[in-house]
Amino acid sequence: MDVRLDHLVCWVSDQLRALDFYERVIGLPGVRADEFRAGKAPFPSVRITDETILDLMRQGAAGQVDEGTGVKGSAGHPVNHFCLAVGQADFEALRARLERHGVPVTGTGAGSFGAQGISPEVIYFPDPDDNVIEVRYYA
Incomplete structure (x- = not known):
């Protein structure tokens, strides 16, 4: 089986502050950052490798994540x-x-x-x- 990690999701309180930290301090390039700033994407991401990104999801979006996964209470697991x-x-x-x-x-x-x-x-x-x-x- 050929398996790769596609993405991780981090809960953040301020997506722009988190994006700035991951881009400027850690040095990871933003993904959909401009689209997020323009209100055209629900969250920004940063690229870890060619195949893996880190999504920066607003903490208040937990209900939307539960709805998307179909598993109640799945959002925000530590x-x-x-x-x-x-x-x-x-x-x-x-x-x-x-x-x-x-x-x-x-x-x-x-x-x-x-x-x-x-x-x-x-x-x-x-x-x-x-x-x-x-x-x-x-x-």
Whole structure:
């Protein structure tokens, strides 16, 4: 079976603030950002890979998500964190951007297991809505 992660959805209180954070601080390109700003898309996204995006869904849209999934109460289930893997140079550049933008690194680690094996270094930090993001690189 050939399976790929298509998208994740993060609940955010202010979609434009979240979009700005993911684009400017983390460095992910916006998807449908202009359409969202023009009122032509219900939510913006950011691209993680060629095949994976992160949707930035307004927290008040929970009823619409329940309706869309057909499962009552499915909206807003908590997720502990999600992890982005980058190259070591991008890792260091991101750490510098976080510091420059006043985003606290709330956790660090070494020798952490992930999808590609053991990472020599990881950091954790919150987005503006306290969604926890882990970023790592592999040797």
